[in-house]
Amino acid sequence: MSPAIPDPATHDPAIPDKDAGAVEDQPITFRSDVTVELVRASAQDADVIFAARVSTAGEQSLADVNADATASAGLINFLMRERHGSPFEHTSMTFFVHAPLFVWREHMRHRIASYNEESGRYRELRPIFYVPNADRNVIQVGKAGAYEFLPGSPEQYALIDASMRESCADAYRRYQQMLQAGIAREVARMVLPVSIFSGAYVTLNARSMMNFLSLRRRVPDSHFPSYPQREIEMVAERYEEEWARLMPITHAAFVANGRVAP
Numbered sequence: 001m002s003p004a005i006p007d008p009a010t011h012d013p014a015i016p017d018k019d020a021g022a023v024e025d026q027p028i029t030f031r032s033d034v035t036v037e038l039v040r041a042s043a044q045d046a047d048v049i050f051a052a053r054v055s056t057a058g059e060q061s062l063a064d065v066n067a068d069a070t071a072s073a074g075l076i077n078f079l080m081r082e083r084h085g086s087p088f089e090h091t092s093m094t095f096f097v098h099a100p101l102f103v104w105r106e107h108m109r110h111r112i113a114s115y116n117e118e119s120g121r122y123r124e125l126r127p128i129f130y131v132p133n134a135d136r137n138v139i140q141v142g143k144a145g146a147y148e149f150l151p152g153s154p155e156q157y158a159l160i161d162a163s164m165r166e167s168c169a170d171a172y173r174r175y176q177q178m179l180q181a182g183i184a185r186e187v188a189r190m191v192l193p194v195s196i197f198s199g200a201y202v203t204l205n206a207r208s209m210m211n212f213l214s215l216r217r218r219v220p221d222s223h224f225p226s227y228p229q230r231e232i233e234m235v236a237e238r239y240e241e242e243w244a245r246l247m248p249i250t251h252a253a254f255v256a257n258g259r260v261a262p
């Protein structure tokens, strides 16, 4: 049975409450992680099999709807290798994601997905901001398209931390001031930085999942290595964990074929 759909406003423990009322005096929360939760899924390896078999078996492919896909790993691998992508589309995974706006800007470039996001016009935005911790590499070297990121010095991390905390707190204070002065949420929010968190539901099928993972995870031995920003990669890592659990044979074929989206 599918788990109940969480309320995006209350699901994350970092989000204090769900009503659209004032949140003045609420402490500012800084996070260095993202939330990715699988809400609902209709996605299994057998879904690929019956969809693919209709081309040769016609209505007899109905017998494969709940078939054990282990015996058909070769077919899944063939579809992946030859880039016959459409059988992978007969699946659906819905995630609740709570991530900073700069991650959403990148995420929503992936058009083959469905999105519903909380509104900064209809509700007051919560004071939750992203700040990188010392595990995150912050020094960029190399050339565009293949940057390498290295750890910073203690002083550089301290500067990042202090600058972000101070400027986010100041921006949120000004946001509150404007709201209290009667200025509309859609105007007051213009002062807030892209590190503020936002929650949304994302629904993908296995084919669009593979496209996302091929671009948003850095895996050096993949056929087309990509160099995503670390924070969207954190979302991708969680997606991949969930997807691999749901569709282990398809996931294994994706990896074996160089992580190329079919």
Ligand SMILES: Cc1cc2nc3c(=O)[nH]c(=O)nc-3n(C[C@H](O)[C@H](O)[C@H](O)COP(=O)(O)OP(=O)(O)OC[C@H]3O[C@@H](n4cnc5c(N)ncnc54)[C@H](O)[C@@H]3O)c2cc1C
Pocket (backbone or CB within 6 Å): 109, 110, 111, 112, 113, 208, 211, 215, 216, 226, 227, 228, 229
């Ligand atoms: C490391 C990295 C750096 C990036 N840097 C930039 C940047 O500097 N600036 C920038 O603007 N973007 C940048 N992007 C975003 C990138 O260009 C894509 O928009 C994003 O990765 C979504 O990929 P997509 O179009 O394949 O995904 P989706 O939109 O989900 O599309 C999936 C697939 O559907 C097909 N498709 C979808 N829409 C169309 C269409 N209109 N016409 C034809 N085929 C379509 C394509 O085959 C596509 O691969 C970057 C991405 C990465 C991973």
